[in-house]
Amino acid sequence: MRRAALRLCTLSKGLLAPSRGLTQGSQNPEKQRVFHIHEACSPIHVNHVRDKLREIVGASTNWRDHVKAMEERKLLHSFLATSQKGLPPRRMKDSYIEVLLPLGSQPELREKYLTVQNTVRFGRILEDLDSLGVLICYMHNKIHSAKMSPLSIVTALVDRIDMCKKCLSPEQDIKFSGHVSWVGKTSMEVKMHMFQLHDNEFSPVLDATFVMVARDSENKGPAFVNPLTLESPEEEELFRQGELNKGTRVAFSSMSLLKMAPTAEERTTIHEMFLNTLDPKTISFRSRVLPPNAVWMENSKLKSLDICHPQERNIFNRIFGGFLMRRAYELGWATACNFGGSRPFIVTVDDIMFQKPVEVGSLLFLSSQVCFTQGNYIQVRVHSEVASLQDKEHMTTNVFHFTFMSEKEVPLVFPRTYGESMLYLDGQRHFNSISAPVTLKKDYLIKP
Numbered sequence: 001m002r003r004a005a006l007r008l009c010t011l012s013k014g015l016l017a018p019s020r021g022l023t024q025g026s027q028n029p030e031k032q033r034v035f036h037i038h039e040a041c042s043p044i045h046v047n048h049v050r051d052k053l054r055e056i057v058g059a060s061t062n063w064r065d066h067v068k069a070m071e072e073r074k075l076l077h078s079f080l081a082t083s084q085k086g087l088p089p090r091r092m093k094d095s096y097i098e099v100l101l102p103l104g105s106q107p108e109l110r111e112k113y114l115t116v117q118n119t120v121r122f123g124r125i126l127e128d129l130d131s132l133g134v135l136i137c138y139m140h141n142k143i144h145s146a147k148m149s150p151l152s153i154v155t156a157l158v159d160r161i162d163m164c165k166k167c168l169s170p171e172q173d174i175k176f177s178g179h180v181s182w183v184g185k186t187s188m189e190v191k192m193h194m195f196q197l198h199d200n201e202f203s204p205v206l207d208a209t210f211v212m213v214a215r216d217s218e219n220k221g222p223a224f225v226n227p228l229t230l231e232s233p234e235e236e237e238l239f240r241q242g243e244l245n246k247g248t249r250v251a252f253s254s255m256s257l258l259k260m261a262p263t264a265e266e267r268t269t270i271h272e273m274f275l276n277t278l279d280p281k282t283i284s285f286r287s288r289v290l291p292p293n294a295v296w297m298e299n300s301k302l303k304s305l306d307i308c309h310p311q312e313r314n315i316f317n318r319i320f321g322g323f324l325m326r327r328a329y330e331l332g333w334a335t336a337c338n339f340g341g342s343r344p345f346i347v348t349v350d351d352i353m354f355q356k357p358v359e360v361g362s363l364l365f366l367s368s369q370v371c372f373t374q375g376n377y378i379q380v381r382v383h384s385e386v387a388s389l390q391d392k393e394h395m396t397t398n399v400f401h402f403t404f405m406s407e408k409e410v411p412l413v414f415p416r417t418y419g420e421s422m423l424y425l426d427g428q429r430h431f432n433s434i435s436a437p438v439t440l441k442k443d444y445l446i447k448p
Contacts, residue, residue, distance in 0.1 A: 050315075052135060053135055055148075075217075076149075076150035079150040081224045090229065093179070095140035095180040099128070099175070100173065103173060110171070115170075120169070120174075123326035126322055126326050127325070130321050132176055137180060137214070140183075151215070152217060152218070152316055154212065158210055161208045161349035163347055169196065174195070175196075178208075182228070182239050182242025184246075185222075209245065257426055269425070277416075293411050297370065302334055304368075305366075307364075318358060319360060324364070328368075333346070333402075339411070341410075342407040344406050350401050350403075355397055361389060362387065363388070366383070367385075376406045377405055377410075381423060384396070403430070
């Protein structure tokens with residue numbers, strides 16, 4: 001079982017608060033690398049986080065210059081390590097970064113993050129987390145003798161984002177922090193935390209775990225990353241948790257319903273649901289009726305289409321992963337809202353695998369549906385696929401999993417086909433990975 005949201009937030013406050021843990025004793029703002037995140041994800045204005053990333057990889061802000069910039073990166077191959085042993089170890093504090101989102105002190109920033117309910121758009125937060133995760137990994141792998149990094153670091157997986165029961169106000173400053181917590185040979189796990197100012201103190205809002213991968217300077221093959229040295233029992237525990245997370249992902253993947261049949265208990269669940277939808281007036285397997293307070297899964301769908309313009313590109317001239325997450329989240333939120341009949345609140349985001357990069361100019365098709373419900377909870381699955389303007393073939397790029405909580409109890413969702421039954425069981429598995437579901441409170445105001 002993965003850790004509960006509340007426990008994660010408590011852990012982050014004890015180990016990774018700005019004045020303790022990894023930054024203890026450091027009063028130098030430069031060492032803490034504080035950037036202003038309001039400039040980090042803007043596709044128009046100059047910004048510190050995005051500018052830093054462009055500087056690290058030599059990317060241009062001009063779309064027409066991207067081909068030349070990518071050609072120049074070919075010259076960086078000589079800086080790539082031939083083995084991990086040749087790379088110097090890094091400490092967790094070497095990659096630690098704090099990022100400020102000054103919604104309170106700079107009111108002009110609020111409109112980008114503002115919802116009509118006067119709360120903060122969670123989709124924008126996803127964009128900020130994605131940019132921060134990449135920058136953290138570049139800090140871990142920094143080569144002081146090279147002006148640009150030979151690595152192309154991309155998001156491979158959003159393993160988990162857990163929300164704490166804290167209000168997100170658009171009128172108070174937000175602070176992000178994060179660092180590399182585990183490394184393999186070519187991959188890195190990044191822990192990030194979000195806090196908001198409340199009564200002159202930053203209180204925890206969310207905890208996020210991302211997995212990043214390093215590729216060569218042309219983003220064509222894997223590349224080695226710097227090993228990690230551990231300096232305290234707390235860091236050893238974080239690293240151990242990273243190993244456990246990797247094992248959990250492998251086990252979860254091996255048990256995928258795309259590979260293995262459902263368990264005996266799951267088969268019984270599906271058969272009982274099937275029996276509950278048979279019409280008692282007829283003796284037929286084909287005559288299906290819904291029980292009271294239930295909805296067919298197929299009637300919970302919503303879809304959207306985006307044209308992927310250059311404005312949404314990342315530093316490698318593919319579509320920014322944070323943009324994909326924001327669009328998927330907002331469609332998922334609308335699906336949960338439409339299904340439950342009231343505004344939903346995000347509880348958990350998990351297991352977002354970036355299977356294929358999205359090229360600029362692609363058509364992005366998103367399909368969202370409710371796949372599992374229980375009490376006030378709604379499990380939403382968003383499927384993402386792309387097609388080029390020249391080729392009509394659709395290819396899956398991502399599958400997103402969101403757990404929402406409604407203000408009131410929601411209807412049961414019933415599968416009609418075998419394929420929908422597998423979606424139901426998959427949704428149930430993701431929901432059950434929340435080891436301690438949270439209780440909705442009035443100050444829990446994370447909205448799209």
